[in-house]
Amino acid sequence: MEKPLSIAAIKALLNDINHPLDERIAVFRLDQRKGVSTALTSWEKRLEKEREKERKLKIMLEHEQLIWGSGLSLIAGIDEVGRGPLAGPVVAAAVMLPTDIQILGINDSKQLSSEKREQLFIEIQKHALGIGIGIKDQTVIDDVNIYQATKLAMLEAIQQLPQVPDYLLIDAMRLPTSIPQESLIKGDSKSLSIAAASIVAKVTRDRMMAEYDLLYPGYGFAQNSGYGTKRHLAGLEKIGVCPIHRQSFSPVRQALNNSF
Structure with missing residues (x-):
């Protein structure tokens, strides 16, 4: 009797199977091992996520398709x-x-x-x-x-x-x-x-x-991208305004006023 594939081998094969009618899926479904059942469930979820992405792609191209269709x-x-x-x-x-x-x-x-x-x-x-x-x-x-x-x-x-x-x-x-x-x-x-x-x-x-975070440390620019987070506002209060701050924005303008 032929030895069944290991669960690890089945998982590896499932990574390359992208169609529900693949004949190997029917064979795997006959396998009574819990590990195989779990692997199939994960495979089905992955396949559904891919199908959802394909549906999303089609929906998000509707405006483009109309324009492309006009030449x-x-x-x-x-x-x-x-x-x-x-x-x-x-x-x-x-x-x-x-x-x-x-x-x-x-x-x-x-x-x-x-x-x-x-x-x-x-x-x-x-x-x-x-x-x-x-x-x-x-x-x-x-x-x-x-x-x-x-x-x-x-x-x-x-x-x-x-x-x-x-x-x-x-x-x-x-x-x-x-x-x-x-x-x-x-x-x-x-x-x-x-x-x-x-x-x-x-x-x-x-x-x-x-x-900019490397040039002007203390505001957390790498993490907050310049938005007014707690750390950024604390940096403004402690260090003051740096060259890339927008002086027309209220919290920066206030920090400038406080420095005088």
């Missing part, structure tokens, strides 16, 4: 990160995805772990038709206000693309440009292009803030 092939999704922090720049990204894009797991960057964002950032860079980044620092923010600085960062991101897009999908913003555009409220959860842009912008800005 416009270059769609730039645009989003920003960093409107709320007390320090650092506002960063915008513009991302153009191919019509056959199949990256699973792209979502609003706020819904993803930092590790997952980094993984998807690499995949987006690998498959995107073009990526543009726009950065406006604290001096611009203080000069024109955060809303206008965000617009300027988005326009810069478009200018940094290798090709002029046919159409723009923008997260909750309208831009002064002749390129046809659509503003989507909560667009980073409705459009794959905007979600991809949110990931690129978030990873780019987080990396910048980690570098």
Whole structure:
């Protein structure tokens, strides 16, 4: 009688099986060992998660599919990160995805772990038709206000693309440009292009803030990205204002006043 596969061997095989009708699954279901049953349950959960990601991908491409169907092939999704922090720049990204894009797991960057964002950032860079980044620092923010600085960062991101897009999908913003555009409220959860842009912008800005943390320690920039956390506010009170703080923002302005 042939010796059954070990549970470890079955688990290894399940890692490479991605279809419920694979004939090996029927064989494994006949195995009475608890370890095999547990492995099958885990496999089924993994498969369902993958199917859910595929469904999510299809839903988040609905806006793009309509535009692509009209004959416009270059769609730039645009989003920003960093409107709320007390320090650092506002960063915008513009991302153009191919019509056959199949990256699973792209979502609003706020819904993803930092590790997952980094993984998807690499995949987006690998498959995107073009990526543009726009950065406006604290001096611009203080000069024109955060809303206008965000617009300027988005326009810069478009200018940094290798090709002029046919159409723009923008997260909750309208831009002064002749390129046809659509503003989507909560667009980073409705459009794959905007979600991809949110990931690129978030990873780019987080990396910048980690570098600023080395230059200006004591505020926790690597952990809080410049937002007004307890540690950041304590740093403001103890150390004072540093060069990347936004002086037009109330807590920073108050810290400046207290230093006199």
